[in-house]
Amino acid sequence: MEVVIILIIAGIIAYVIYQSLPNPKFQKASSLFDSGNLGEATKILNNIFEKHPDAPAKLAECKLKEGLNAKPKSDNEAIKYFNEVIEVKKRLPSNASKAKYEIIEAKAYFEIAVIQFSNSISVSNAETKVKNLKDNLRFIDTATKSGIESDFIALRKKHLSELAEIYFQFGTQNEKSAKLIEAIQQYATAKDYSVQSSNSKILYNATTRTGICKLKNKEHFEKTILEDVNKAPLEYKRDFFYRYAKKLLQDKEYSEAEKVIATHLNFSSPANDKIKELLKSKQVKSAIKKVNEINYTIEQLYENSFPVEDVKTLYETIDKRIEEIKSVVPTLSDRLQALKPSLFNKLLSHYISAEQYASAINLIQKYASFWESPELLKNLGICCYGFAAQGNLTEKNHRIVTSNWLTSVFSDKVILKSLEATTWDDNYTFTLTDAIGSNYEHHNDIPENVNYDDVSDANISIGATQRELLQQFESLLHKTISDPLLAKVVNDCYTEEKEALEKIVSVINKDILFAAPHFAKTYGLNEEIIKELDNDYVEYLNEESLEAGISYLKSNTDTYVREYATAKESVSKMVSAIRNEKLNDLKAVVADRKKSLIEKYETINDSAEDLVFNAFTLKIEQNEENENLIPLMDESISFLNQNEKLKAQCSQFIRDFCDSNWKKKPAVKLLELLIKSIKYNPSNYRAAKSITILINNNLMDIANDATTSASQIYSLIDDVKKIKSPVLKDALKELQVLRNKVLSSMGAEASKTILLGYNLNSNGMKLKKVLDTMQALAGGSSTSSIFDLL
Amino acid sequence: MSNPYEILKVNQDANKGEIMKAQMLAMKEKKYSLQEIAVAVRQLLDPAKRLAADYMFPTKIKSKRIQKIVVEIPVDEIDLNDIDENTFDSLK
Numbered sequence A: 001m002e003v004v005i006i007l008i009i010a011g012i013i014a015y016v017i018y019q020s021l022p023n024p025k026f027q028k029a030s031s032l033f034d035s036g037n038l039g040e041a042t043k044i045l046n047n048i049f050e051k052h053p054d055a056p057a058k059l060a061e062c063k064l065k066e067g068l069n070a071k072p073k074s075d076n077e078a079i080k081y082f083n084e085v086i087e088v089k090k091r092l093p094s095n096a097s098k099a100k101y102e103i104i105e106a107k108a109y110f111e112i113a114v115i116q117f118s119n120s121i122s123v124s125n126a127e128t129k130v131k132n133l134k135d136n137l138r139f140i141d142t143a144t145k146s147g148i149e150s151d152f153i154a155l156r157k158k159h160l161s162e163l164a165e166i167y168f169q170f171g172t173q174n175e176k177s178a179k180l181i182e183a184i185q186q187y188a189t190a191k192d193y194s195v196q197s198s199n200s201k202i203l204y205n206a207t208t209r210t211g212i213c214k215l216k217n218k219e220h221f222e223k224t225i226l227e228d229v230n231k232a233p234l235e236y237k238r239d240f241f242y243r244y245a246k247k248l249l250q251d252k253e254y255s256e257a258e259k260v261i262a263t264h265l266n267f268s269s270p271a272n273d274k275i276k277e278l279l280k281s282k283q284v285k286s287a288i289k290k291v292n293e294i295n296y297t298i299e300q301l302y303e304n305s306f307p308v309e310d311v312k313t314l315y316e317t318i319d320k321r322i323e324e325i326k327s328v329v330p331t332l333s334d335r336l337q338a339l340k341p342s343l344f345n346k347l348l349s350h351y352i353s354a355e356q357y358a359s360a361i362n363l364i365q366k367y368a369s370f371w372e373s374p375e376l377l378k379n380l381g382i383c384c385y386g387f388a389a390q391g392n393l394t395e396k397n398h399r400i401v402t403s404n405w406l407t408s409v410f411s412d413k414v415i416l417k418s419l420e421a422t423t424w425d426d427n428y429t430f431t432l433t434d435a436i437g438s439n440y441e442h443h444n445d446i447p448e449n450v451n452y453d454d455v456s457d458a459n460i461s462i463g464a465t466q467r468e469l470l471q472q473f474e475s476l477l478h479k480t481i482s483d484p485l486l487a488k489v490v491n492d493c494y495t496e497e498k499e500a501l502e503k504i505v506s507v508i509n510k511d512i513l514f515a516a517p518h519f520a521k522t523y524g525l526n527e528e529i530i531k532e533l534d535n536d537y538v539e540y541l542n543e544e545s546l547e548a549g550i551s552y553l554k555s556n557t558d559t560y561v562r563e564y565a566t567a568k569e570s571v572s573k574m575v576s577a578i579r580n581e582k583l584n585d586l587k588a589v590v591a592d593r594k595k596s597l598i599e600k601y602e603t604i605n606d607s608a609e610d611l612v613f614n615a616f617t618l619k620i621e622q623n624e625e626n627e628n629l630i631p632l633m634d635e636s637i638s639f640l641n642q643n644e645k646l647k648a649q650c651s652q653f654i655r656d657f658c659d660s661n662w663k664k665k666p667a668v669k670l671l672e673l674l675i676k677s678i679k680y681n682p683s684n685y686r687a688a689k690s691i692t693i694l695i696n697n698n699l700m701d702i703a704n705d706a707t708t709s710a711s712q713i714y715s716l717i718d719d720v721k722k723i724k725s726p727v728l729k730d731a732l733k734e735l736q737v738l739r740n741k742v743l744s745s746m747g748a749e750a751s752k753t754i755l756l757g758y759n760l761n762s763n764g765m766k767l768k769k770v771l772d773t774m775q776a777l778a779g780g781s782s783t784s785s786i787f788d789l790l
Numbered sequence B: 001m002s003n004p005y006e007i008l009k010v011n012q013d014a015n016k017g018e019i020m021k022a023q024m025l026a027m028k029e030k031k032y033s034l035q036e037i038a039v040a041v042r043q044l045l046d047p048a049k050r051l052a053a054d055y056m057f058p059t060k061i062k063s064k065r066i067q068k069i070v071v072e073i074p075v076d077e078i079d080l081n082d083i084d085e086n087t088f089d090s091l092k
Helices: A002-019 A022-035 A038-047 A055-070 A075-091 A098-121 A126-142 A149-176 A180-197 A200-216 A223-229 A234-250 A254-264 A270-303 A308-325 A330-353 A357-366 A374-389 A398-410 A412-419 A462-480 A484-507 A517-522 A526-540 A543-552 A560-579 A583-591 A595-600 A602-622 A629-639 A644-660 A667-680 A685-703 A710-722 A726-732 A734-746 A748-756 A762-778 B004-008 B016-029 B034-045 B047-055
Strands: A429-431 A459-461
Touching: A022 A038, A022 A055, A038 A055, A055 A075, A055 A098, A075 A098, A098 A126, A098 A149, A126 A149, A149 A180, A149 A200, A180 A200, A200 A223, A200 A234, A223 A234, A234 A254, A234 A270, A254 A270, A270 A308, A270 A330, A308 A330, A330 A357, A330 A374, A357 A374, A374 A398, A374 A412, A374 A462, A374 B047, A398 A412, A398 A462, A398 A484, A398 A517, A412 A462, A412 B047, A459 A462, A459 B047, A462 A484, A462 B047, A484 A517, A484 A526, A484 A543, A517 A526, A517 A543, A526 A543, A526 A560, A543 A560, A543 A602, A560 A583, A560 A595, A560 A602, A560 A629, A583 A629, A595 A602, A602 A629, A602 A644, A629 A644, A629 A667, A644 A667, A644 A685, A667 A685, A667 A710, A685 A710, A685 A726, A685 A734, A685 A762, A710 A762, A726 A734, A734 A748, A734 A762, A748 A762, B004 B016, B004 B034, B004 B047, B016 B034, B034 B047
Parallel strands: A429 A459
Antiparallel strands: none
């Protein structure tokens, strides 16, 4: 009994002691907090404040909750509690869980800041509002933010956005009072805040109003603001752009003003009509001023006897002037346009008389569609001749000079133009019958003293004149180019261009400008030439037309000339692949499906085999034992549909190759090659003989166990049996003789045994098969016969 | 390669007599060799070759004399000051 009592007492004491420990007390406080009994919880927590590490944080949490509960009723009371949370920090013991506390502290700070923000914006006085917002921003900046940084950022942005709005309002107030400099400053501040708070509305508005203030104040602004102005409200935009348009007119920036008015002031309004009229008036005045400047320049030109640099400057700037005024005063721009030929003439005459041929050539080439003028084309030819005569041809410029010259001389109309300038020729007539620029009577419009009759003493050949000119130029090239390499390049180019011209003249019936290839491609005249050549082909299936067009191809696709060129190029690639022994290149051509193109064009199809044959001939001459040629020949033969010559060539080559390599290559390999040879040319007697010998040798090797390729040999022999060649068949008869020799050498009994084929061992079977094969190839039956023994 | 007209100093419409006379003068002057003079004469006496020599004379394209441009365009007199920039004032 006493023990029981002692135990009970001990239990009570233990319980009391336990209850006085910090942990149980904290748990109790937590339970009270959870149940909402914040007062009791607070008492306990205060009691164990320094004993339990989480007590301060929990106490703070109680205060926070009390604050949140008080918030709907009274901001001040709520703030009081939140401040108490913050006050806890002052007596935080060293063992306390600081991190947990700071999370609560941050929330308290946040709540205070939210209340203060709400109070700030409800104030009516703008200056006070600004002060309060800025104070609260400072409060936020110094607050603990643990765990809720993003909330503080969002709250901060709200402050900045409000400030942006307020400063914008300050700005408009100052602007209304015409305090423009102050207004600009306020707008700048508003812009800063709007950028920080991503308030784009205030940003665009402030930018626009700043622009308007600067316009009012006649200050400069950066054109980069226009992008933001475009995003401002409509009334701001109109205000800005109307002022801006007026400023542009004041600054004589008429084209810019025109753009602004067209883009931003294109709504119906008398004010807009008025500004448009003003613009038009200003533009016309400006145009007249420009024309007057040109008139003054012309006066000066006359006074100073047309110095060439001034004429050139005027000529080169006149197009720009025309562009500037043509939409405003088209009549004046037309008159300016009419000046150009006169200025051109002045310049060209000067350049030619001063022998500045390069300048003259450049001047003519820049004249729009100069090739349509026989006078200009002739002058171009003269200048190119003069340029070449001065020894100025280089690798860079020779093509354009020779092409220009040839185009000029080949133009019959250019030559005929010369007749107009002189009277010595009045007693003569001129014939185009052998003119180099026409093939027959295809010029539609010729002068009265020109005809197509035969040449005579009184009927002068235009063709002779043209040939004389060409001959003079050719002599010139010979005399003026000392560098032999350049001379070759220039002469090759000249010949190429001339031959191309001659080809198209011989084919095209239409009266068009026959331009040399480089000239034609430079000025786009090749299109018409190729079109005419295509038409000629379609009508007459004349492949010469297509051949003629190859030099004129630029980027033209989808024409017969292009197709023809592609087919021709394929054959060239084949030849090149053969020359370089590049089997892959050859296979690439073959695989490209150009076979049908080559077959489509008769001239190419007919010449392809010869070109390839010649390429192989050259290679064989270089090296008769070049085994690499065989696969190239195989590819070429399979690709070209006309290939009999190639086959014969290949057959012969293989046969000769095998002959040279009789002792170097394995017999099986030689047999394989010779079978290819006889297939390509079934009449190749020497190949047939060689095959017979090889078959005999190979079979003897089988019989004597001297080869491991028996199955391959028999396979090749099966192939031989299928070849339809009378020459081969005849040659193979020799095998019968050889067979009989083998049999004779064996003796009668052995021969009989072999031929009958009974009780033979493996060697015997082998020999029998060999003999039977020889018999079959020679034209006899493969089965044994008693008559063989006779 | 000099133009035969330049060598013989004759104009483009010279007749045969004038050409022969010019030949004599050119030979006396000795500015060009006898061969050059002879070639020049042959060229000018052969109509086809003479036409080739004519080709080397530049041709002018048709154009008028360079003249000042008459400006007869009426211009409306509108003063910039007539434009009221505050027409669309957005702060009214």
